[in-house]
Amino acid sequence: MKKNKTFHKKKVWVVFLCCTLLLLGLIGRLVYLMGFRSDYYYEKAQDLHERERDIKAARGQILDAKGKVLAANKTVCTISVIHSQIKDPEKVISILSKELSMDEAAIRKRVEKVSSIERIKTNVEKTVGDTIRDYELPGVKVDEDYKRYYPYSSLASKVLGFTGGDNQGIIGLEVKYEEILSGTPGKILTTTDARGVEIDEIGESRIDPVAGDNLQISLDANIQEFVQQAALKVMEEKQADRVSILLMNPQNGEIYACVNVPEFDLNEPFTLNTDTDTSGLSQNEKQDLLNQMWRNPCLNDTYEPGSTFKIITMSAGLEEGVVSLNDSFYCPGYKVVDDRRIHCANRNGHGAEDFLKGAENSCNPVFIEVGLRLGVDNYYKYFQQFGLLKKTGVDLPGEAGTIMHKKENMGDVELATVAFGQSFQITPIQLATTVSSLINGGNRVTPHFGVTVQSPDGTYVKKIEYPVESGIVSEKTSETVRYILEHVVSEGSGKNAKIEGYTIGGKTATSQTLPRSANRYISSFLGFAPAENPQVLALCIIHNPQGVYYGGTIAAPVVRSIFDNVLPYLGIEKTAPVENVTPTPTEG
Numbered sequence: 010m011k012k013n014k015t016f017h018k019k020k021v022w023v024v025f026l027c028c029t030l031l032l033l034g035l036i037g038r039l040v041y042l043m044g045f046r047s048d049y050y051y052e053k054a055q056d057l058h059e060r061e062r063d064i065k066a067a068r069g070q071i072l073d074a075k076g077k078v079l080a081a082n083k084t085v086c087t088i089s090v091i092h093s094q095i096k097d098p099e100k101v102i103s104i105l106s107k108e109l110s111m112d113e114a115a116i117r118k119r120v121e122k123v124s125s126i127e128r129i130k131t132n133v134e135k136t137v138g139d140t141i142r143d144y145e146l147p148g149v150k151v152d153e154d155y156k157r158y159y160p161y162s163s164l165a166s167k168v169l170g171f172t173g174g175d176n177q178g179i180i181g182l183e184v185k186y187e188e189i190l191s192g193t194p195g196k197i198l199t200t201t202d203a204r205g206v207e208i209d210e211i212g213e214s215r216i217d218p219v220a221g222d223n224l225q226i227s228l229d230a231n232i233q234e235f236v237q238q239a240a241l242k243v244m245e246e247k248q249a250d251r252v253s254i255l256l257m258n259p260q261n262g263e264i265y266a267c268v269n270v271p272e273f274d275l276n277e278p279f280t281l282n283t284d285t286d287t288s289g290l291s292q293n294e295k296q297d298l299l300n301q302m303w304r305n306p307c308l309n310d311t312y313e314p315g316s317t318f319k320i321i322t323m324s325a326g327l328e329e330g331v332v333s334l335n336d337s338f339y340c341p342g343y344k345v346v347d348d349r350r351i352h353c354a355n356r357n358g359h360g361a362e363d364f365l366k367g368a369e370n371s372c373n374p375v376f377i378e379v380g381l382r383l384g385v386d387n388y389y390k391y392f393q394q395f396g397l398l399k400k401t402g403v404d405l406p407g408e409a410g411t412i413m414h415k416k417e418n419m420g421d422v423e424l425a426t427v428a429f430g431q432s433f434q435i436t437p438i439q440l441a442t443t444v445s446s447l448i449n450g451g452n453r454v455t456p457h458f459g460v461t462v463q464s465p466d467g468t469y470v471k472k473i474e475y476p477v478e479s480g481i482v483s484e485k486t487s488e489t490v491r492y493i494l495e496h497v498v499s500e501g502s503g504k505n506a507k508i509e510g511y512t513i514g515g516k517t518a519t520s521q522t523l524p525r526s527a528n529r530y531i532s533s534f535l536g537f538a539p540a541e542n543p544q545v546l547a548l549c550i551i552h553n554p555q556g557v558y559y560g561g562t563i564a565a566p567v568v569r570s571i572f573d574n575v576l577p578y579l580g581i582e583k584t585a586p587v588e589n590v591t592p593t594p595t596e597g
């Protein structure tokens with residue numbers, strides 16, 4: 010009996026001890042939750058009673074060189090529903106289907122979904138949003154935000170780029186300068202009770218969005234529009250596949266115009282700019298067509314430059330001292346390199362000529378000889394020195410690199426063809442940038458559009474800086490190159506670019522795409538003015554023109570018409586005719 014009582018007492022003490030420990034544990038847990046985790050659980054409780062809706066920030070504008078708005082914002086609406094607040098689902102479904110021109114089944118799926126908030130449609134026209142708001146439907150929210158709008162439609166489409174439904178940049182300057190343009194979104198917070206019903210007494214709180222900064226660019230809408238018209242005209246006349254034209258300042262790299270026709274409508278970027286029947290195409294095939302339409306051939310694509318690349322061979326030869334203006338050459342219409350006979354454009358030959366005349370004639374044998382005098386090692390040295398083996402750093406995404414023979418695979422035949430611009434590929438922006446450095450005194454500039462950043466009210470924030478490399482060639486070589494290229498226009502193959510009262514320098518080119526048997530050509534002309542102090546450089550490239558396809562015949566006149574209008578617009582005045590002064594001959 011005594012043993013049972015002792016056992017019972019022990020049992021009671023064990024139970025008491027367990028209860029005490031459990032109580033202490035609960036008290037400790039309560040202290041922990043209230044003392045150390047109170048903020049966390051307060052936020053969780055708030056989340057259960059708050060509905061959050063984003064407010065898009067007004068995206069910064071893109072302004073041209075004169076302040077014209079090229080990319081703006083249009084007020085639109087986002088339509089959302091809160092399931093727990095809807096009192097008449099059928100009425101909501103019917104009205105939203107009618108006003109938004111959407112399928113009832115799609116709307117029903119969102120209306121009946123039990124969630125904190127469901128977005129029905131974004132980028133709804135403001136008039137439609139106002140109409141829906143006027144119905145005063147419980148559980149239906151109409152929030153105003155912004156959609157990108159492009160006042161000039163297709164102007165500079167492949168430069169400006171466009172934004173997606175979330176207002177983020179997808180291509181072009183819109184994506185390159187996303188951090189500057191995007192701004193900071195705001196929020197609308199709605200407080201609800203335990204059933205999810207909005208508490209009227211508390212209402213909505215709002216965190217206002219912060220608008221993005223504006224970006225002013227060097228592109229001039231007036232110049233871009235004129236150049237685009239010139240490109241469309243020659244494309245139609247020559248039934249060409251496409252035309253690209255670059256216009257830039259060779260002294261600082263600012264790009265005045267970048268045209269790639271056909272362009273596309275920035276306000277309808279997912280609509281093809283051709284009459285292609287897409288009914289039988291897969292989604293991937295349609296996307297491929299859109300990707301091609303959005304490409305900027307001036308920097309995304311490479312091409313075989315042809316004789317415009319002779320400017321590089323000329324500059325390297327003069328800088329290295331392997332050729333001078335007065336060096337004598339003879340052209341029988343071809344030049345034999347190793348076991349290959351490489352023809353001149355003039356199959357009958359140019360006969361005896363000095364280097365200046367060889368440049369005026371765009372004589373292949375002359376430039377082959379200069380290339381061979383340089384040799385592979387020296388030629389590669391100048392590729393590197395001129396910056397041809399790296400990208401230009403232009404402030405647009407997707408720049409392609411030069412496709413060049415590897416040095417170890419380059420023999421005399423490859424060297425000969427490269428010397429007059431064949432058997433390799435570069436981008437138009439690379440050619441224009443490299444030539445800029447060879448005619449501006451030897452400074453390799455960075456081609457660019459972005460110039461300054463401004464606050465939303467137009468206040469200056471900062472200037473955008475770009476690297477410059479000096480010493481690409483000597484001032485003497487640069488002067489001689491300008492002199493030679495002015496003669497190409499005044500006396501030689503570029504005469505169709507001549508303008509009375511202006512000194513124009515330039516080089517023609519006609520290259521053949523692969524396979525050569527297809528007889529498809531690329532006609533181009535690179536020109537600059539004034540020749541003695543270049544302020545504008547233009548590169549016109551015409552892809553697959555029909556009929557006459559020589560660069561000097563069809564591309565040079567395009568640049569002439571552009572210069573005839575753009576030079577006075579930029580305040581570059583005509584000068585009285587002066588005698589050409591021959592620079593001191595370089596040693597050869």
